[in-house]
Amino acid sequence: MTETRTAAEEVGTTRSALLEARDLHVEFASRGRRARAVDGVNLAIGEGEIVALVGESGCGKTTLARTLLGLERPTSGEVRYDGAGLGYTTKALRAYRRQVQLVLQDPTGSLNPRHTVYEAVAEGPRIHGLADERDIVATALSRAGLRPPERFFQRYPHELSGGQRQRVVIAGALALNPKVLVADEPVASLDASVRGEILALLLKLRAELGLSALVVTHDLGLAWNIADRVAVMYLGRIVESGPVEQVLTAPRHPYTQALLSVLPESPERIVLTGEPPDPTRIPGGCRFHARCQVLASGKAAEAGVDGRCRSQLLDILPAVPDAQAACHYAETVS
Known part of the structure; x- marks a missing residue:
């Protein structure tokens, strides 16, 4: 296993937490009962740190990710960003989503087929009223590895490869200059030959921009190759966590x-x-x-x-x- 690891540097234990879940519970009504999708989770992602959240389908990891993004409200406990509790007013969530951005697993489904690449990446800056839209889009596409960016402006999703579409999705997240990416199965829909490129891109973004990331996956091999720490989730709770090399070798x-x-x-x-x-x-x-x-x-x-x-x-x-x-x-x- 050690021969295949291309992962990031070891993380110091003194790194301050940027995004946290504190005693987080999320319940949903289900057939007259309460489904405890997230049932008491503590999780911290440090500045410039990549944490892999792994587990089988249905274990609660996507619900946890959505709650960290502010898309679900916790039943109890709290989400904290940069030391402050997350507020759920429209204004607070709007500001928060400039800092914490989602990267979905299916670029085909998350890109509007009627929108050009430029329009897809420009959507976030337009919503937030950012100036210099063209420069923002060009910079985001370049950072995502689509160069020269102008060559992609007027192309549509169906004209791109799967890897290029995923880079457009990543560029859309980068356009708001976030501090944290939450990537839900970011390479699950890609061919094996392209997966390594996208993982290398995420590591490069961390190195160049200081980005933190929570990578949600069922694939421990992916966790090995990209994460600093890993958290293993089962039935709504984290059952094991720690430095990725320590957890996955022992x-x-x-x-x-x-x-x-x-x-x-x-x-x-x-x-x-x-x-x-x-x-x-x-x-x-x-x-x-x-x-x-x-x-x-x-x-x-x-x-x-x-x-x-x-x-x-x-x-x-x-x-x-x-x-x-x-x-x-x-x-x-x-």
């Missing part, structure tokens, strides 16, 4: 171990039984215990924690830079 939580086992270089494939539980019916004890291979194998019983796994709630992990895991068994072997 995972402590059984769920992280299972996710890593699907990578080609993994010596053993771990097949989880069943599907993630319904977020309206989160089980007691460890929320992963019904699918946990450590509990099923008898190792948890040997360590004397099987009863705790089934009945004792785990603490919500704090937002700290050090490696940590919410797992009764991991506590006995650490």
